[in-house]
Amino acid sequence: MNNSNSNNKELIEALNQIEKEKDISKDILLEAIENSLVAACKNHFGKADNIRVNINRENGAVNVYAERQIVETVTDPITQISEIEAILKFPKNSVGDVVHVEVTPRNFGRIAAQKAKQVVVQKIREEERKVLFHQYYSKEKDVVTGIVQRYVGDNISINLGKVDAVLTENEQVKGEHFRPTDRIKLYVLEVKDTTKGPRITVSRTHPELVKRLFEAEVTEVRDGTVEIKSIAREAGSRTKMAVATNNPDVDPVGACVGLNGARVNAIVNELRGEKIDIINWSDDPAILIENALSPAKVISVHVEEGEKSAKVIVPDYQLSLAIGKEGQNARLAARLTGYKIDIKSESQVANYDYNSSYNEGYEDSEYNGEYEDDEYSDNYDKE
Structure with a gap:
């Protein structure tokens, strides 16, 4: 490539520097530049199927080669070379062989320089995006600290350092309000790779x-x-x-x-x-259920393991505490243990007809305090 040795050398030096600073392989960049130059050759030769561009890894010299088959009579000068011409350039080859003929266009150095700049900038962006993605993908299902930036509609934009995350309305705790610059802990739900960089969804719930x-x-x-x-x-x-x-x-x-x-x-x-x-x-479901209903005191727990259900008796004065406000204590205990829990007070049990079965007595109760892991289930309570 004429009058371009210094430019070629500068290109290699620049790629060496990028490799060192950005941790982006020089070979990956050179391959990308070569591929872009092959596409550029299509404008010059009309086609690029048989074109190969080679950039010298040491001095940056750019050469264009065309694959051509040696034939007796040339019908397509782009893909063929005459036997007479081949004898001069490729004396060891004969008719039918495919040879690589240098066809580097004049002023190709200028084209190469322009393409190299475009490719390097694009490749750096791609590699930086890839590095960012893998950096945050490794934090998926983990906790990170973020800084609240602003509300975007019902969502909140959170800065995690090099990228922003989205705290959607569904993943926000009702009643929590943040101000810009607040530092908060967040659970990383998902990290997706996009053309604009990693998209990170986080949760507080x-x-x-x-x-x-x-x-x-x-x-x-x-x-x-x-x-x-x-x-x-x-x-x-x-x-x-x-x-x-x-x-x-x-x-x-x-x-x-x-x-x-x-x-x-x-x-x-x-x-x-x-x-x-x-x-x-506790591996004993009865003990676990009793513990789970804390802070309420429990008199007895009758477990039906096959049905994953339990009948619990508590002192009268503990019934409200066992159930909790709006049933929360019992509901959380059911989700924690994986058992459907039916809570009764001593007096409720005493009013039953003891000639009927234990289970029938509960089913006929005027108060049926049953709690189970149904629509509240999150499918990740149990290890």
Whole structure:
């Protein structure tokens, strides 16, 4: 390529610098430039099916080659070369062979320089977008800290550092209001790759947000000494969480609560006052259900494992507490344990005809306090 050695060398130096600073392979950039130049050759030769562009990896020299078949009589000069001409240039080849003939156009260096600039800029954008995508894709199903930017309709734009995320109305906790520059914790629901960069959807309502916050706050949860077995959450109001450990020297509930409640209070503050009940997990469904109905006291639990249901008797004065405001305590207990829970007070049970069966007595009750994991189910309460 005439009068372009310095430009060629500058190109290679520039690509070396980009490789070093942007971590984008020089070979990937050169291949992209070569491919773009092949397309540019179509304008010059009328077709580019048999054209190959080669850029020297050391000095940047650009050469264009055409694949041509050696024939006795040329009928298509773009794809063929005469036997006589081939003898001079390719003495070792014979009729029928395909050879690569250099056909570098005049002033091709200028075209190459323009294309190189366009390709490099485009490729840098693509690679940076790809790097960003993989960086945030690795955070999917994890917690990140974001800075509130602005409300966009009913959604909120959150800055995560190098990209913005979207906190949709459905993933916002009712009653939570933010101001620009507020720093908040968010659960990364999904990271999608788009032409404009990664699109990140985050949540403040997902139960896993609570789990990840405990992993960050509680060393024993983070290192696996304490395991969070199940979480049931009504975002903005109350969360119930069951924990367990195989270490007899560790109190799993105490570890999560912390000294004077320091650990759990840090998470409650992050969730802006949401109440968190932490209970001991048990493989015995009756004990687990009793624990799950805390803070209410339970007299007895009768479990039907096949039906995944339980009949619970509580003292009269504990009935309202067991059920909770608008049924919340019982509802969360059902979601936490995976059991349908029917709660009755002592006096309600005493009024039944004991000649009838235990189950019939409950079914005929004037108050049927049944709670189950139905429309409230999130399909991710259980590990």
